[in-house]
Amino acid sequence: MNYLIDLINKKSESSSIRFCLVFSFLFVTLTPFIVWGVVCIHNNKLEDLPAGIVTFGLGVLGIITTGKVFEKKEENKNGVS
Numbered sequence: 001m002n003y004l005i006d007l008i009n010k011k012s013e014s015s016s017i018r019f020c021l022v023f024s025f026l027f028v029t030l031t032p033f034i035v036w037g038v039v040c041i042h043n044n045k046l047e048d049l050p051a052g053i054v055t056f057g058l059g060v061l062g063i064i065t066t067g068k069v070f071e072k073k074e075e076n077k078n079g080v081s
Helices: 001-009 016-043 051-078
Strands: none
Touching: 016 051
């Protein structure tokens, strides 16, 4: 829990991109699978997870992860840990 609090604390060295990465990862990965599970239980059969949802999730995570990588490279250039 302290890690999550440090992500939004301005005095912490953790960046806001890391905050976006953690919560976007949780939201983008858990939400489709929870909805898929509810639909499967409701219909009483196994349904396919639409490929568009998987592609969208991977795109969002790719964008945020790329942003974090570039931010970390800039921090390393400037000597920030």
